[in-house]
Amino acid sequence: MTEYPHVTSPLKVNNITLRNRITRTAHGTGYAIDGKVTERLIAYHEARARGGVGSLFLETSGVHPTSPGPLWAFRDDVIEGWASLAERVHAYDTKVLPQLWHGGPQVPPPDGSPAWAPSPIAAPIGGTPTQAMSTGQIDEVLEGFAAAARRAQQAGLDGVEVHGGHGYLVGAFLSPMTNLRTDGYGGDLEGRTRLAREVLQSIRSAVGPGFVVGIRISGDEAIDGGIDPTMATAIRARLEREDVLDYINVSMGGYHNFGKMIGAMHEPHGYELPSSSQVTAGRSIPAIVTGRILTLREAEEVLASGTADIVSMVRALLADPELVNKTLAGRVDDVRPCIGCNEGCVGRRMAIGAAVGQTGCTVNPEAGLEYVSEPLRQARAQRDVVVVGAGPAGLEAARTAALRGHRVRVFDGASQTGGVVSSARRAPHRRELGVICDWLTDELVRLGVPIELGRELDVNDVVALKPDVVIAATGARERRDGVQRMRPALRVDGLELDHVATPLDVLEGRATAHWHAVVFDDLGNYQAVGAAEHLLQSGVAVTYATSFEGFAPDLFRSFQRDAAAARLGRFENYRLLTRTSIEKVAPEAVTLRSLDGGAVVEQAADLVVLATGYDPAVELHDALAERGVDIRPAGDAVAPLLLPHAIASGRDVGRAV
DSSP, X not given: OOSXXXXXXXXXXXXXXXXXXXXXXXXXXXXXXXXXXXXXXXXXXXXXXXXXXSEEEEEEEESBTTBOOSEETTSTXXXXXXXXXXXXXXXXXXXXXXXXXXXXXXXXXXXXXXXXXXXXXXXXXXXXXXXXXXXXXXXXXXXXXXXXXXXXXHTXXXXXXXXXXXXXXXXXXXXXTTOOOOSTTSSSHHHHXXXXXXXXXXXXXXXXXXXXXXXXXXXXXXXXXXXXXHHHHHHHHHHHTTSOOSEEEEEOOBTTBGGGTSOOXXXXXXXXXXXXXXXXXXXSSOXXXXXXOOXXXXXXXXXXXXXXXXXXXXXXXXXXXXXXXHHHTTOGGGSOOOOOOOTTTHHHHTOOSTTTTOOOOSSOTTTTOTTTOOOOXXXXXXXXXXXXXXXXXXXXXXXXXXXXXXXXXXXXXXXXXXXXXXXXXXXXXXXXXXXXXXXXXXXXXXXXOOEEESOOOOHHHHXXXXXXXXXXXXXXXXXXXXXXXXXXXXXXXXXXXXXEEOHHHHHTTSOOOSSEXXXXXXXXXHHXXXXXXXXXXXXXXXXXXXSSSSSOGGGTTTTOHHHXXXXXXXXXXXXXXXXXXXXXXXXXXXXXXXXXXXXXXXXXXXXXXXXXXXXXOOHXXXXXXXXXXXXXXXXXXXXXXXXXXXXXXXXXXXXXX
């Protein structure tokens, strides 16, 4: 008897049968080009189908030129790509559906005109104006949904899903917060559900009774005046009565509460279930739920409870596309874990830089690169490989090299593996950050790779080991020189004082405050945030000074900023100063200066915490290189970036040995 009877039970939805109850709901990838399916997108979905999921949803597919979306479902030339993708995914008995979508108030048209919306309320992100749709525009959108569904059917896809959540067009009509209309498309429940009902009816008329049609809704917008679980339950029941729906997909959040859409590690596993379980109770059609469900054991419990008929696992399948197959084969420990950092997936999707808009994964560097990745091959000749540093880069490099058949040894001067991550995970709400290092350590033990901790190697030690190759994963050191990005020529007095520290000093217990700390953030990510929250929880007052226009802006793209800002803001002894530089540190005071106008703030403090960056620790690498040793840097020793770079760098070096 299987450990996962509910997970492995087939489910009939209209005219299709799902081989199991695990799905991967829609999420953006950035792999399409000019609205068309690419080989990269196909290979990405194919890998998850091969890995055992019962169904997959394609990312948002625009039904109207005013909101094109990643895939352009308003054009016939999408059909060929959809058909190719369907053929590849169907080879593994996995069903695939596109998510039909109009961005509504959240996505202005490409021509720069106001976004289409139920009511002229500015978008919450960016504040761009919107226009209330005319009935003629509504009719255009209805035809767009119907035509897109016909294209999906023609391409051989297994059904369609209407995106009716997250504040996009259909969801904006459903919500009393954004729908202030007084005509037949607004007002009471009947009016606010009218657009959704007409969209579903238009699709059903276009595709006939045997094609799967579903809808995704926000079960809780998690904002005052928005859709709550009681209202979402009424919406679900009203849509069901139309007798055109085959399933309901319940999500959470929206653009007014961004972090709830894709909850990071500060949210518990299954964080959406308390609201979605209310919405799915009493349903007459199958339901999908989601929200940090990371293992088949967790999915089995959800299904056994009756909360849902299908469970979505998105980031977990980014981390390991073989999750389902591995687990059902009894290889649970082999599953590479998602840590909920949101850095490599949605964070990279929303980042500015060379990989703009392209989803990846922090713990799985090959996510999204399936179209070019080759399987690990055994090395032509076995080599002795010494890895110096047991942080994420060193652990990944060691694992990869060992899998290729090399004799690998790992050394680190610390008492535990994980490098800087072992300290960073001590910050509030960050414990899961280190789960990937725990897993990599266990993998090395399984592979028989010796790890010698508490031993700091110098040049002579390494040479004496007579390695063929050395991987220098020696990390980086926090900067203490006070050089600031907005005032790089400014030299800060007093940095030599004993009460000047770094975030890691705080988290590792080397630096404490008794009454007031100034935390200076010049990075905009989680490092200063973690130290500040740790200090606040210990009862210390904190002045959080940052050079940025707002609080921790880099956390916005990973959906963590708002939750972190709210937690810190609940402390009465917390103060935020933006667009600020640090000028001087005295024994019991700090001089801060506004970057806008130069106003000076003198803040009494007995601890100053500088989050101003890292310098790579390259001394060992350079010394060994001078001796002619084949040495290769990895992780922060190459460049002190974020965790996705460290693990990807380790994988690349391990492959190249």
